[in-house]
Amino acid sequence: MTHSEENYIKIIFHLRRTGMEEVSTNAIAEQMDTKPSSVTDMVRKLSEKGLLHYKKYQGVKLTELGKAMALSIIRKHRLWEVFLVEKLNFSWDEVHEVAEQLEHIKSEKLIDKLDWLLDYPKYDPHGDPIPDKNGAFKEREKKLLNEVPINTAGICVGVKDSSATFLKFLDKYNIALGQQIQVLEREEFDGSLVLKIDDREVHISNQIASNLYIKI
Amino acid sequence: MTHSEENYIKIIFHLRRTGMEEVSTNAIAEQMDTKPSSVTDMVRKLSEKGLLHYKKYQGVKLTELGKAMALSIIRKHRLWEVFLVEKLNFSWDEVHEVAEQLEHIKSEKLIDKLDWLLDYPKYDPHGDPIPDKNGAFKEREKKLLNEVPINTAGICVGVKDSSATFLKFLDKYNIALGQQIQVLEREEFDGSLVLKIDDREVHISNQIASNLYIKI
DNA sequence: TCTAAATATTTGTTTTTACAAATAAAAATG
DNA sequence: CATTTTTATTTGTAAAAACAAATATTTAGA
Numbered sequence: 001m002t003h004s005e006e007n008y009i010k011i012i013f014h015l016r017r018t019g020m021e022e023v024s025t026n027a028i029a030e031q032m033d034t035k036p037s038s039v040t041d042m043v044r045k046l047s048e049k050g051l052l053h054y055k056k057y058q059g060v061k062l063t064e065l066g067k068a069m070a071l072s073i074i075r076k077h078r079l080w081e082v083f084l085v086e087k088l089n090f091s092w093d094e095v096h097e098v099a100e101q102l103e104h105i106k107s108e109k110l111i112d113k114l115d116w117l118l119d120y121p122k123y124d125p126h127g128d129p130i131p132d133k134n135g136a137f138k139e140r141e142k143k144l145l146n147e148v149p150i151n152t153a154g155i156c157v158g159v160k161d162s163s164a165t166f167l168k169f170l171d172k173y174n175i176a177l178g179q180q181i182q183v184l185e186r187e188e189f190d191g192s193l194v195l196k197i198d199d200r201e202v203h204i205s206n207q208i209a210s211n212l213y214i215k216i
Numbered sequence: 217m218t219h220s221e222e223n224y225i226k227i228i229f230h231l232r233r234t235g236m237e238e239v240s241t242n243a244i245a246e247q248m249d250t251k252p253s254s255v256t257d258m259v260r261k262l263s264e265k266g267l268l269h270y271k272k273y274q275g276v277k278l279t280e281l282g283k284a285m286a287l288s289i290i291r292k293h294r295l296w297e298v299f300l301v302e303k304l305n306f307s308w309d310e311v312h313e314v315a316e317q318l319e320h321i322k323s324e325k326l327i328d329k330l331d332w333l334l335d336y337p338k339y340d341p342h343g344d345p346i347p348d349k350n351g352a353f354k355e356r357e358k359k360l361l362n363e364v365p366i367n368t369a370g371i372c373v374g375v376k377d378s379s380a381t382f383l384k385f386l387d388k389y390n391i392a393l394g395q396q397i398q399v400l401e402r403e404e405f406d407g408s409l410v411l412k413i414d415d416r417e418v419h420i421s422n423q424i425a426s427n428l429y430i431k432i
Numbered sequence: 433t434c435t436a437a438a439t440a441t442t443t444g445t446t447t448t449t450a451c452a453a454a455t456a457a458a459a460a461t462g
Numbered sequence: 463c464a465t466t467t468t469t470a471t472t473t474g475t476a477a478a479a480a481c482a483a484a485t486a487t488t489t490a491g492a
Contacts, residue, residue, distance in 0.1 A: 113304035
């Protein structure tokens with residue numbers, strides 16, 4: 001598997017998670033920051049390799065092999081993210097692009113040992129679950145803050161958007177995973193919320209609320 | 217810089233260290249496990265990028281920029297080797313091929329933090345020096361065991377051949393960096409040696425002796 | 433249902449790295 | 463010093479990944 005092939009597989013897996021049954025070439029192109037014609041070529045190759053099912057004009061769907069492949073890459077990506085934060089003191093908005101490179105390193109021993117060094121973490125710095133060696137993982141039951149009734153309380157366990165800008169915003173307002181959050185008020189007009197975070201009162205827009213997960 | 221370009225620069229640097237003033241295309245081809253015609257192409261490109269001096273039929277020589285590049289790659293390679301041994305309990309014969317991949321990861325912050333995590337090591341697991349951020353390093357004054365007079369004593373500080381087979385051989389006979397070594401006898405017939413290592417008496421062939429460094 | 437718009441694929445190129453075969457230059461040898 | 467051998471380069475191709483423009487298919491609108 002080349003880096004490029006791995007990136008396609010990973011992105012197809014993520015697109016599948018976030019909606020559509022069959023993934024379209026254009027959707028892949030957009031995520032890969034490439035053109036649909038390039039995607040058609042690659043998708044054909046991956047299908048020949050048995051990593052996905054592809055019929056012209058019908059979109060694409062990972063095979064079991066393809067899914068296993070994707071989970072293995074995601075496992076590596078997230079373990080490296082934990083490593084960067086826990087061992088090298090990276091902040092959570094800096095890890096993604098480095099992990100994008102590290103995820104392609106080929107050594108099963110390396111990743112097993114890394115898992116051991118980090119004490120077999122279950123979640124990455126953004127709260128996303130880390131698949132185990134066999135690809136198994138449990139998604140935490142969690143809710144987006146904007147979908148939860150008034151007075152709900154819980155622990156902040158993840159972000160939906162893990163872009164650097166959003167994460168830096170959260171840092172600025174001292175919002176982090178593990179904090180106790182309670183929804184005090186919801187403004188009907190714009191969907192903004194008043195929260196109690198640990199012991200502070202914090203106002204956040206609906207945009208923010210719809211990207212923060214809590215576990216009730 | 218692509219991975220391939222980086223590998224060329226690194227190998228040219230090593231070839232220069234180990235002999236020739238100007239490095240020949242064929243020598244590069246052999247080390248890169250590729251063909252001379254491919255080397256000519258690449259060398260031309262690297263010369264256009266200002267990383268080396270190249271005149272047809274005259275061989276090749278790194279520019280200051282090329283040397284700095286090479287040292288930066290070697291720094292990454294050796295730091296990753298230390299990481300693998302110190303933090304992930306790899307043995308010294310397992311680190312090379314993984315480090316070959318890790319050395320291409322692009323993140324200055326990553327490598328600086330790694331250096332910090334490892335407490336700024338000066339030598340890698342085979343005793344080779346690790347360049348600092350500016351490319352500076354000090355080669356230890358060391359001698360090959362086969363070139364040293366009888367009764368010389370010192371500390372084992374490095375290996376010349378760092379192939380897995382040689383390193384495994386040393387493991388098998390409990391020879392490791394840091395040990396006290398004294399040359400007790402040299403057999404004129406075949407150049408083999410009798411050593412005192414810590415408190416054992418060990419017989420080694422000239423072949424072995426010519427790949428082990430001690431610091432007197 | 434027929435046509436226009438949206439989506440996806442084909443075709444023909446480009447760039448990068450590599451190779452084999454043919455050729456050219458340099459070095460070694462008689 | 464002419465010839466052979468070694469070494470290096472050129473030329474013409476290949477595979478991987480990508481793109482633009484042309485074309486085909488599907489879907490949605492009228």
